[in-house]
Amino acid sequence: MSHYLYILQSKSLSKFNIGISENPERRLDFHNTITKEIQMIKFINGLPKAELHLHIEGTLNPELMFKIAKRNKIEIKYKSVDELKKVYHFSNLQDFLNLYYQGAEVLRTEEDFYEMTWSYLEKASSQNVLHCEIFFDPQTHTNRGIKFETVINGIHKALTDAKNDFGISAKLIMCFLRDLDEDSAIKTLQEALPHKDKIIAVGLDSAEIGNPPSKFKNVFNLARNEGFLTVAHAGEEGPANYVWEALEHLNVSRIDHGNNSMNDKDLIDQLVKSQMPLTVCPLSNLKLKVVDDLKKHPLKKMIQKNLLVTINSDDPAYFGGYVNENYTAIANALDLSKEEICKLAKNSFQASFLDDDQKERMIEKIDEYIGTHQV
Numbered sequence: 001m002s003h004y005l006y007i008l009q010s011k012s013l014s015k016f017n018i019g020i021s022e023n024p025e026r027r028l029d030f031h032n033t034i035t036k037e038i039q040m041i042k043f044i045n046g047l048p049k050a051e052l053h054l055h056i057e058g059t060l061n062p063e064l065m066f067k068i069a070k071r072n073k074i075e076i077k078y079k080s081v082d083e084l085k086k087v088y089h090f091s092n093l094q095d096f097l098n099l100y101y102q103g104a105e106v107l108r109t110e111e112d113f114y115e116m117t118w119s120y121l122e123k124a125s126s127q128n129v130l131h132c133e134i135f136f137d138p139q140t141h142t143n144r145g146i147k148f149e150t151v152i153n154g155i156h157k158a159l160t161d162a163k164n165d166f167g168i169s170a171k172l173i174m175c176f177l178r179d180l181d182e183d184s185a186i187k188t189l190q191e192a193l194p195h196k197d198k199i200i201a202v203g204l205d206s207a208e209i210g211n212p213p214s215k216f217k218n219v220f221n222l223a224r225n226e227g228f229l230t231v232a233h234a235g236e237e238g239p240a241n242y243v244w245e246a247l248e249h250l251n252v253s254r255i256d257h258g259n260n261s262m263n264d265k266d267l268i269d270q271l272v273k274s275q276m277p278l279t280v281c282p283l284s285n286l287k288l289k290v291v292d293d294l295k296k297h298p299l300k301k302m303i304q305k306n307l308l309v310t311i312n313s314d315d316p317a318y319f320g321g322y323v324n325e326n327y328t329a330i331a332n333a334l335d336l337s338k339e340e341i342c343k344l345a346k347n348s349f350q351a352s353f354l355d356d357d358q359k360e361r362m363i364e365k366i367d368e369y370i371g372t373h374q375v
């Protein structure tokens with residue numbers, strides 16, 4: 001009688017079960033499970049996609065944070081990269097934001113913003129992200145004395161260089177911090193006007209509860225009058241009513257997150273009817289306890305209801321995965337089919353701010369990929 005060593009990996013990819021068995025079927029289970037998962041990871045990695053919900057300050061990984069801090073002669077309160085990584089456990093959005101703002105303090109020069117942005121684009125390109133729409137938070141920097149120009153010029157130069165080097169296209173979305181007042185947002189909008197050509201839209205992020213979209217109605221009106229498109233985080237921790245407010249008061253073209261829309265039947269009907277995109281971020285939702293288990297994530301229901309949902313990484317340096325890891329984790333947790341995954345990738349282009357011809361070309365690339373990778 002032979003004995004077989006088996007290793008079974010949980011669907012969430014977080015646990016392994018190792019043992020020895022006389023039953024060859026256990027070995028077969030292992031083989032089939034791993035083969036299926038590896039095939040899925042490879043399929044997702046090669047799939048052309050866009051990323052639409054990505055905070056550039058949330059891509060500042062610990063290694064880069066330490067490197068930039070050293071260059072700028074800034075003391076970090078953690079002794080090493082490992083010690084810093086150990087504190088990346090959050091009980092809610094605010095808990096994460098405290099660390100996020102602390103991390104961003106190392107960013108001082110145009111070179112810092114360039115290097116952070118370049119590093120993300122290099123990673124995204126390696127994951128077959130062909131187009132991305134990137135958030136940046138100027139107030140996080142201008143409030144500590146960094147010039148608006150320093151921030152935007154560093155980021156923008158990296159976008160231009162990455163387009164030339166990797167062919168990845170990118171657009172910038174300037175977010176207002178919703179825990180600050182509207183006057184501060186208006187001042188930021190005025191600072192952005194000389195750089196209008198570099199920014200496609202304005203958005204709303206940071207601490208959601210207690211800071212409803214209606215608080216920013218005037219600044220969003222001003223931004224729209226200047227020709228900016230609008231998006232807003234809504235329904236992540238906040239109620240479905242905040243999503244209504246973003247639609248009605250801010251005239252958004254996309255809702256970022258939108259999970260709690262699922263609690264309001266009329267809102268779901270409205271989002272489906274208008275095909276309003278939702279930029280969903282599974283690993284972020286898990287890390288910030290918006291869901292306590294990815295198996296309970298509403299994404300599958302959203303797809304079944306024909307909502308225009310997309311997969312994104314939000315703040316990948318803090319949440320344990322870039323866009324492909326988000327696709328893989330949610331595909332495993334919810335048993336998504338390859339057809340559903342391809343639909344999510346097509347949605348990512350459909351929901352983007354590319355023009356119609358560009359969208360069509362990108363979606364054709366997905367169809368070509370499907371043609372050569374059995375779906």
Ligand SMILES: [Zn+2]
Pocket residue numbers: 053055205233256314
């Ligand atoms: Zn976000």
